Amino acid sequence: MAARELALTALLLVGVSLVVFVILHLSPGDPFSVLLEGQGSGHAVSTSVREALGVPTTWYGRYLAWLGNMAHGNLGTSIRTGVPVASEIARAGPSTLYLTLGSLLVTLLLAVPVALYSTSRTAGALARALTLAVYLVSAVPVFWLGYVVIYLVIHRFGVFPLLSASAEPARHGWLYGLLPIVVLGVANGTVSEVTRHLRGEIGRVLTEDYIRTARAKGAPVWRHAFKEGFLLPMTEMIAAKIPFVIGGAIIVEQVFNWPGLGRMAWQAAQDRDFPVILGIALVAAAFVRLASLLRSVIYAGVNPRTATE
Amino acid sequence: MNRLSRIAPLILTLAVLATVPALSPAASKNDGRPDGGSLAYGEYGRPATLDPITSNEMISLRITELVFNGLVGIDEKQVIIPELAERWEVSKDGRTYTFFLRKDVRWHPREGEGPKPFTAEDVLFTYNIMMHPKTITPLKVRYEFIEKVEKVDDATVRFTLKRPILNALAKFTFKVIPAHGPANSQFLTREDPFVRSPIGTGPYTVKGITADREIVLMANEDYFKGRPHINKFVSRPFADQNIMTQAMMFNAIDMLVLVNPRDLPELQGDKRFVLQPYNALSYAFFGYNLRNPLLADKRVRRAFTHAVNRQEMLDSFFNGQGTIISGPFAPGSWAYNLDVQPLPHDPAKAVALLKEAGFSAGPDGMMQKDGKPLALSLKVPIEKESEAVKRVVLAFQNYLKAVGVTVKVEFKEWQAWKDAVFVEHDFDVILASWVFDDSADISSLFHSAEIGGWKNNFGGYSNPEVDGLIVESKLTLDHEKRRTINRKLHALLAEEAPYTFLWTLTNYSGYHKKLRRVAIHPYKFFSFADEWFIPVTEQK
Numbered sequence: 066m067a068a069r070e071l072a073l074t075a076l077l078l079v080g081v082s083l084v085v086f087v088i089l090h091l092s093p094g095d096p097f098s099v100l101l102e103g104q105g106s107g108h109a110v111s112t113s114v115r116e117a118l119g120v121p122t123t124w125y126g127r128y129l130a131w132l133g134n135m136a137h138g139n140l141g142t143s144i145r146t147g148v149p150v151a152s153e154i155a156r157a158g159p160s161t162l163y164l165t166l167g168s169l170l171v172t173l174l175l176a177v178p179v180a181l182y183s184t185s186r187t188a189g190a191l192a193r194a195l196t197l198a199v200y201l202v203s204a205v206p207v208f209w210l211g212y213v214v215i216y217l218v219i220h221r222f223g224v225f226p227l228l229s230a231s232a233e234p235a236r237h238g239w240l241y242g243l244l245p246i247v248v249l250g251v252a253n254g255t256v257s258e259v260t261r262h263l264r265g266e267i268g269r270v271l272t273e274d275y276i277r278t279a280r281a282k283g284a285p286v287w288r289h290a291f292k293e294g295f296l297l298p299m300t301e302m303i304a305a306k307i308p309f310v311i312g313g314a315i316i317v318e319q320v321f322n323w324p325g326l327g328r329m330a331w332q333a334a335q336d337r338d339f340p341v342i343l344g345i346a347l348v349a350a351a352f353v354r355l356a357s358l359l360r361s362v363i364y365a366g367v368n369p370r371t372a373t374e
Numbered sequence: 375m376n377r378l379s380r381i382a383p384l385i386l387t388l389a390v391l392a393t394v395p396a397l398s399p400a401a402s403k404n405d406g407r408p409d410g411g412s413l414a415y416g417e418y419g420r421p422a423t424l425d426p427i428t429s430n431e432m433i434s435l436r437i438t439e440l441v442f443n444g445l446v447g448i449d450e451k452q453v454i455i456p457e458l459a460e461r462w463e464v465s466k467d468g469r470t471y472t473f474f475l476r477k478d479v480r481w482h483p484r485e486g487e488g489p490k491p492f493t494a495e496d497v498l499f500t501y502n503i504m505m506h507p508k509t510i511t512p513l514k515v516r517y518e519f520i521e522k523v524e525k526v527d528d529a530t531v532r533f534t535l536k537r538p539i540l541n542a543l544a545k546f547t548f549k550v551i552p553a554h555g556p557a558n559s560q561f562l563t564r565e566d567p568f569v570r571s572p573i574g575t576g577p578y579t580v581k582g583i584t585a586d587r588e589i590v591l592m593a594n595e596d597y598f599k600g601r602p603h604i605n606k607f608v609s610r611p612f613a614d615q616n617i618m619t620q621a622m623m624f625n626a627i628d629m630l631v632l633v634n635p636r637d638l639p640e641l642q643g644d645k646r647f648v649l650q651p652y653n654a655l656s657y658a659f660f661g662y663n664l665r666n667p668l669l670a671d672k673r674v675r676r677a678f679t680h681a682v683n684r685q686e687m688l689d690s691f692f693n694g695q696g697t698i699i700s701g702p703f704a705p706g707s708w709a710y711n712l713d714v715q716p717l718p719h720d721p722a723k724a725v726a727l728l729k730e731a732g733f734s735a736g737p738d739g740m741m742q743k744d745g746k747p748l749a750l751s752l753k754v755p756i757e758k759e760s761e762a763v764k765r766v767v768l769a770f771q772n773y774l775k776a777v778g779v780t781v782k783v784e785f786k787e788w789q790a791w792k793d794a795v796f797v798e799h800d801f802d803v804i805l806a807s808w809v810f811d812d813s814a815d816i817s818s819l820f821h822s823a824e825i826g827g828w829k830n831n832f833g834g835y836s837n838p839e840v841d842g843l844i845v846e847s848k849l850t851l852d853h854e855k856r857r858t859i860n861r862k863l864h865a866l867l868a869e870e871a872p873y874t875f876l877w878t879l880t881n882y883s884g885y886h887k888k889l890r891r892v893a894i895h896p897y898k899f900f901s902f903a904d905e906w907f908i909p910v911t912e913q914k
Contacts, residue, residue, distance in 0.1 A: 094789025
């Protein structure tokens with residue numbers, strides 16, 4: 066079972082890398098041209114660069130060379146900066162992890178109470194208003210909210226919300242680190258969906274026979290409904306929404322000058338710096354895969370029947 | 375606007391071929407100005423490398439200016455001055471240049487090592503590594519005029535040129551790196567640790583790169599021109615230009631290399647800051663694809679130039695911060711011909727010229743010839759700071775519509791745009807700009823030998839008279855004669871209008887007024903930064 070999952074994961078990662086590589090190859094531009102910017106770069110020069118660097122001439126040759134290194138655990142070096150990709154990812158990764166997980170938490174903190182409240186029997190006009198608000202918030206583009214928040218913080222509160230490692234630590238400096246997390250959590254576009262899904266599932270479970278039985282005999286309804294009505298849809302939503310949060314992180318890191326993988330990916334995409342792009346794509350894919358594995362594990366724990374299916 | 379490549383080799387305004395006596399060295403500058411304080415400046419983006427050989431963008435160039443020296447330097451009046459070489463001799467035939475090096479220069483020490491002296495070996499090493507086929511550097515093409523380099527003794531090097539060239543001395547401003555610097559002593563790649571933690575002879579040493587990717591530079595106490603006044607320079611990268619001015623308003627940085635034109639009024643109104651203009655040696659233009667028969671006719675191109683109101687665009691989109699130009703040379707350079715006037719805004723003249731070229735207004739009022747409408751595609755690269763660019767594009771569309779020409783605008787991603795323009799030549803008009811170094815060499819832009827894939831004459835402009843003048847200008851050894859030729863070239867290309875030359879924008883650096891005696895080099899920026907200082911009371 067575990068071996069099968071592992072093999073599937075490996076296959077998935079190779080697939081992802083191939084697709085990303087082919088897209089990069091088909092898109093206009095040349096990763097090596099960044100080395101020649103500033104030079105009257107004739108085609109002959111670009112050929113000589115490839116020769117100097119010992120780069121295979123065909124795209125599949127380059128991909129296979131990359132894959133060969135990859136098999137030995139070597140992600141290669143960035144074309145633009147010459148820095149090993151693995152160490153760059155290790156350095157920028159934690160910032161992005163902090164940003165994505167933190168904002169996921171924010172999303173849940175928003176969505177869960179609204180969902181719970183609107184399924185409760187006392188819910189009325191307020192619940193509808195809250196749901197509407199959640200939908201509106203989800204429609205807000207993340208970069209727009211980022212700028213609005215920065216503008217407000219600067220002009221209303223008179224502080225500059227970007228951190229700097231070399232400057233003396235500012236008062237309430239840790240608060241600045243929360244801004245991008247809140248912005249991404251609110252505006253990654255998933256709040257409404259999480260709310261809707263959760264509310265739907267809770268509503269469905271609450272009408273199930275076994276809940277009615279529980280209710281009839283006076284047992285606590287929530288304890289019975291928790292696993293199927295809450296835990297399962299939650300894990301499902303988290304696993305499904307992680308790719309969106311990662312996508313949003315690229316933009317938020319850009320707006321907030323956040324030194325993470327998103328900014329690395331952005332720069333690398335502009336330069337067609339394929340070792341960096343592939344490295345980040347693999348990490349992101351592995352992250353998504355990990356989330357879906359976790360979901361399977363939780364499913365199996367809640368409902369042992371799924372483990373044998 | 376887009377910075378295309380820096381396109382041509384370095385040629386300087388003034389040639390000083392005589393020897394100049396060296397200044398006596400001093401540990402401190404002893405100029406009565408205080409040492410101390412720190413300066414954080416904002417950059418839009420992060421440099422790829424920090425050494426002077428592999429780096430090829432402006433952010434790196436500015437940092438290498440703080441860390442390294444050339445054999446000769448350039449002062450604020452663009453005069454060549456001694457730097458690592460204290461004097462030099464030029465042979466009568468102009469082919470041999472002998473440099474006598476300073477003996478009191480030492481390399482920045484590495485952690486746990488003592489400083490090593492700078493010698494002739496380092497100059498040879500730098501030249502050899504630069505010219506090695508496996509070193510990828512934009513400098514290579516600029517030094518192909520050198521035949522060989524020899525070490526005469528530890529403090530003397532001799533360069534032999536393939537043939538004498540005008541202003542050769544200015545080319546010896548290339549930055550010298552230490553023979554014990556790079557891990558690989560044959561050639562330099564971006565994987566060499568030296569490119570990230572370089573050591574030089576300059577006023578500042580690279581201290582390190584922080585987690586936020588700030589580059590920290592510390593004063594070199596041992597600098598041969600005397601310790602620089604300011605203790606610390608920090609280069610802060612920003613991913614978003616909109617934030618940078620705000621960062622300065624909140625004292626997160628003290629200096630902006632280039633203020634976003636839109637933010638100029640905000641800084642102007644703030645007494646804490648100084649705005650200092652400097653010449654950018656660049657200009658914007660609409661470039662035409664002469665492969666399109668409609669655009670091969672000079673009258674059509676001139677009609678377009680008459681149709682647009684450049685002053686109006688400059689005033690409304692760039693706060694009037696710039697100058698309308700008439701021809702192909704970098705405005706502010708010695709080659710620019712001030713006697714040639716930009717074509718005036720004159721829609722009636724534009725219509726007359728189009729009619730002369732055989733077009734007539736169709737039933738819909740749009741110009742056409744043989745039933746074919748005069749419709750063109752304009753390709754523009756997408757950029758993050760494109761609001762002003764977008765307005766220029768829309769204005770162009772409207773100006774041409776007013777004289778009966780349809781323009782279809784297409785925005786393309788940078789690399790895709792470069793492919794379309796420089797490789798596939800699939801465009802009618804582009805909006806772009808060239809950034810020059812101190813050079814007045816426009817051969818790669820308009821010489822017919824430069825037509826082809828990846829070459830800079832993207833429009834396919836070909837004119838034997840222009841070719842002849844370009845070659846003549848390159849071969850002459852007489853500065854006045856070269857100026858006369860370039861003035862002719864300017865007038866001719868203004869007449870031919872292969873581009874609609876637009877404007878050069880005035881660059882403004884913005885900085886906190888605590889910084890004093892700030893002199894700025896047009897594109898290297900920090901050349902004179904060792905003289906900058908901060909009064910003691912404002913050092914904090």
